[in-house]
Amino acid sequence: MNEVSIGRSELRSILITGATGGIGAELAKRYAKPGRILILWGRNTERLQQLSTFCCSKGAIVLPRQIDLTDGEAALAAFHEDDTQYPLDLIILGAGLSDIQPEGCATERPESALKLAQVNYATPVALATAAAERMIPREHGKISFIGSVAGYYELPFAPSYSSSKAGLARFAEAARLGWGPKNIQVTLIAPGFVDTPMSQRLEGDRPFLVPAEKAARLIMTAIAKNKREYIFPWPFRALRVWERLLPRIAREAILSKIDAKQK
Numbered sequence: 001m002n003e004v005s006i007g008r009s010e011l012r013s014i015l016i017t018g019a020t021g022g023i024g025a026e027l028a029k030r031y032a033k034p035g036r037i038l039i040l041w042g043r044n045t046e047r048l049q050q051l052s053t054f055c056c057s058k059g060a061i062v063l064p065r066q067i068d069l070t071d072g073e074a075a076l077a078a079f080h081e082d083d084t085q086y087p088l089d090l091i092i093l094g095a096g097l098s099d100i101q102p103e104g105c106a107t108e109r110p111e112s113a114l115k116l117a118q119v120n121y122a123t124p125v126a127l128a129t130a131a132a133e134r135m136i137p138r139e140h141g142k143i144s145f146i147g148s149v150a151g152y153y154e155l156p157f158a159p160s161y162s163s164s165k166a167g168l169a170r171f172a173e174a175a176r177l178g179w180g181p182k183n184i185q186v187t188l189i190a191p192g193f194v195d196t197p198m199s200q201r202l203e204g205d206r207p208f209l210v211p212a213e214k215a216a217r218l219i220m221t222a223i224a225k226n227k228r229e230y231i232f233p234w235p236f237r238a239l240r241v242w243e244r245l246l247p248r249i250a251r252e253a254i255l256s257k258i259d260a261k262q263k
């Protein structure tokens with residue numbers, strides 16, 4: 001297949017950050033197909049290697065990259081290198097960290113808060129901007145952020161995580177307004193609980209838990225349909241409608257009573 005025959009909707013080259021994670025790996029496996037270029041970013045070299053082998057066995061051309069997203073400058077340089085080699089049609093910003101205030105502490109650890117802001121917000125925003133800068137002159141491209149339903153709530157036990165995802169959601173919305181008319185599709189994905197190492201670290205219930213394979217399938221459909229925002233599973237979508245009707249005082253009373261612990 002040559003360049004001329006590739007339609008605008010064809011996703012020929014895809015970059016996934018957090019490809020070594022529960023959701024990212026499932027996305028990579030499902031996107032892998034003959035001739036497609038997958039640029040897979042993660043930190044864990046062993047998981048990157050295993051995933052690359054699997055995606056190659058499905059016929060994809062795979063470029064794994066071991067990278068730490070706390071270094072935003074390095075991430076930008078890597079992005080420019082990858083996009084120069086294989087102009088990207090889709091970038092999925094999936095890498096993320098979660099943290100919960102340690103038991104008995106009045107705050108989160110400041111070092112964790114800094115790292116979380118870099119990995120969950122600062123670097124994805126910089127990468128999305130770099131992607132749009134390259135995609136706009138090409139007149140097409142898709143940028144997808146993996147946020148969280150946590151971004152819609154002021155979680156007192158996880159202010160860094162919830163605010164990083166809130167920031168990402170606001171950025172995605174602004175970017176969609178700015179870049180949409182230039183033919184860049186921006187999608188914000190906001191999952192509830194997905195069965196991955198991230199949520200497995202939580203103690204207690206994970207209501208409406210979604211398997212990672214199903215999450216990947218839902219995310220791919222939302223991206224294919226150019227959804228503006230996709231919240232899943234559905235009870236969290238319903239909650240989003242219902243909670244908007246709550247007076248602020250009731251909302252704060254409920255949120256301040258929620259507690260969570262991690263292993």
Ligand SMILES: NC(=O)c1ccc[n+]([C@@H]2O[C@H](COP(=O)([O-])OP(=O)(O)OC[C@H]3O[C@@H](n4cnc5c(N)ncnc54)[C@H](OP(=O)(O)O)[C@@H]3O)[C@@H](O)[C@H]2O)c1
Binds near residue numbers: 019
């Ligand atoms: N699981 C859930 O319930 C849930 C719910 C809502 C939203 N999300 C969001 O979904 C996304 C994927 O999470 P997941 O559930 O798949 O979690 P996960 O299995 O823990 O995967 C997290 C991914 O982020 C990468 N990552 C973490 N810190 C990094 C850093 N400093 N530099 C580069 N990469 C880094 C990890 O890389 P290595 O493993 O190679 O270190 C891994 O690939 C995250 O943005 C998360 O916030 C998850």
